[in-house]
Amino acid sequence: MSIRLKPNATIGIVGGGQLGRMTALAAARLGYRCHILTPEMDSPAEQVAAGITRGEYEDKAALRRFAAAVDVITFEFENVSAAGLDLLAALRPVRPSPAVLRISQDRVAEKRFVNQAGVATAPWVEVDSAEALDAAIARLGLPSVLKTTRLGYDGKGQALVRTPEAARAAFATLAPKPLILEGFVDFAMEVSVVVARGADGGIAAFEPVENRHRDHILDLTLAPARVGPETAAAADRVARRLAEALGLVGLLAVEMFVTQDGRVLVNEIAPRPHNSGHWTIDACPASQFELHVRAVAGLPLPPATRHSDAVMKNLVGPEEVALWPAILATPGLIGHLYGKAEARPGRKMGHVTRLFPRGALPGGFGLSDALGPLGARICPE
Numbered sequence: 001m002s003i004r005l006k007p008n009a010t011i012g013i014v015g016g017g018q019l020g021r022m023t024a025l026a027a028a029r030l031g032y033r034c035h036i037l038t039p040e041m042d043s044p045a046e047q048v049a050a051g052i053t054r055g056e057y058e059d060k061a062a063l064r065r066f067a068a069a070v071d072v073i074t075f076e077f078e079n080v081s082a083a084g085l086d087l088l089a090a091l092r093p094v095r096p097s098p099a100v101l102r103i104s105q106d107r108v109a110e111k112r113f114v115n116q117a118g119v120a121t122a123p124w125v126e127v128d129s130a131e132a133l134d135a136a137i138a139r140l141g142l143p144s145v146l147k148t149t150r151l152g153y154d155g156k157g158q159a160l161v162r163t164p165e166a167a168r169a170a171f172a173t174l175a176p177k178p179l180i181l182e183g184f185v186d187f188a189m190e191v192s193v194v195v196a197r198g199a200d201g202g203i204a205a206f207e208p209v210e211n212r213h214r215d216h217i218l219d220l221t222l223a224p225a226r227v228g229p230e231t232a233a234a235a236d237r238v239a240r241r242l243a244e245a246l247g248l249v250g251l252l253a254v255e256m257f258v259t260q261d262g263r264v265l266v267n268e269i270a271p272r273p274h275n276s277g278h279w280t281i282d283a284c285p286a287s288q289f290e291l292h293v294r295a296v297a298g299l300p301l302p303p304a305t306r307h308s309d310a311v312m313k314n315l316v317g318p319e320e321v322a323l324w325p326a327i328l329a330t331p332g333l334i335g336h337l338y339g340k341a342e343a344r345p346g347r348k349m350g351h352v353t354r355l356f357p358r359g360a361l362p363g364g365f366g367l368s369d370a371l372g373p374l375g376a377r378i379c380p381e
């Protein structure tokens with residue numbers, strides 16, 4: 001179904017987090033309203049949205065009320081029940097489609113899909129019993145990574161296992177099952193590409209960026225990634241190919257490992273705006289959120305170009321958000337806060353971007369210096 005939303009139309013966003021908030025801000029600039037579905041009170045997204053339906057994602061009456069209030073529906077987080085999305089899709093266009101969401105919700109479906117599209121991942125085996133685990137270890141070797149197939153994020157639901165005993169202990173505690181055992185990748189770098197695909201099949205992809213994690217949570221994104229042109233081109237090709245193969249209308253983030261010999265392996269895909277694309281708000285004429293809104297609204301996509309290089313540092317937990325006054329007092333730091341009342345450990349509270357002329361992205365100590373009061377918080381390279 002091809003639609004082009006008129007100005008003042010309403011985009012429904014399933015989920016109330018910061019991704020919905022930044023999508024709603026981009027939508028407002030393009031003349032659209034956003035209406036949020038979330039069970040949460042005072043969510044980051046509803047603070048900047050035109051309307052809210054408060055309800056559980058499984059609550060059929062709430063889903064129907066939400067659909068009746070909007071012209072098109074998208075989502076900002078993936079753990080929405082696929083059955084709920086099907087109900088929504090019967091009432092309004094849902095972009096990306098529930099079929100795309102189903103693939104990204106399940107690591108087995110995801111990896112199968114990626115491999116069938118001719119794209120490499122780490123070797124993996126589905127593990128649904130203790131015997132299957134032993135067989136998987138015999139095949140993939142150790143160390144390897146045992147992961148839940150559903151409902152995992154920010155490193156939750158996974159364990160790096162170095163011995164068969166540790167693997168068995170992790171198998172006993174990780175839930176829900178089945179699990180997946182993945183070969184451990186001794187990566188040189190983690191990169192991601194955010195790609196948008198419009199209803200007309202047009203594609204725009206931001207250059208690959210480099211991601212550094214702390215405690216399994218994204219800490220830092222460097223744009224562009226410090227990789228050679230061949231690796232950058234390979235990452236770009238992978239993202240475009242997956243967007244095409246999914247028949248995507250919307251945004252897709254593709255997280256990849258770059259191996260020591262420069263190959264690219266897909267780790268995860270997410271059919272929504274992504275934390276590693278937040279730098280685009282400040283460094284690009286059209287951000288990932290604008291591309292998302294345009295794709296969902298059926299508008300043409302602008303090119304995903306950047307006018308500056310950028311570093312994005314997440315503000316995680318009470319320690320980092322406490323630096324907010326110092327961040328505001330530092331020229332050159334561009335601050336974003338998500339409006340969350342409570343700063344729990346590990347919670348993403350905001351982010352900070354610093355821009356550089358193209359080609360002038362610093363490394364090492366230069367990077368810490370550039371982040372001012374946040375410099376001491378980043379892990380050494």
Ligand code: AMP
Nearest residue numbers: 122145154155182183184185213267268
């Ligand atoms: P995930 O939840 O799959 O995105 O994994 C979170 C993080 O764990 C990744 O960004 C990597 O830093 C690390 N990781 C996950 N899978 C592997 C793997 N197979 N080999 C090495 N590191 C991994």
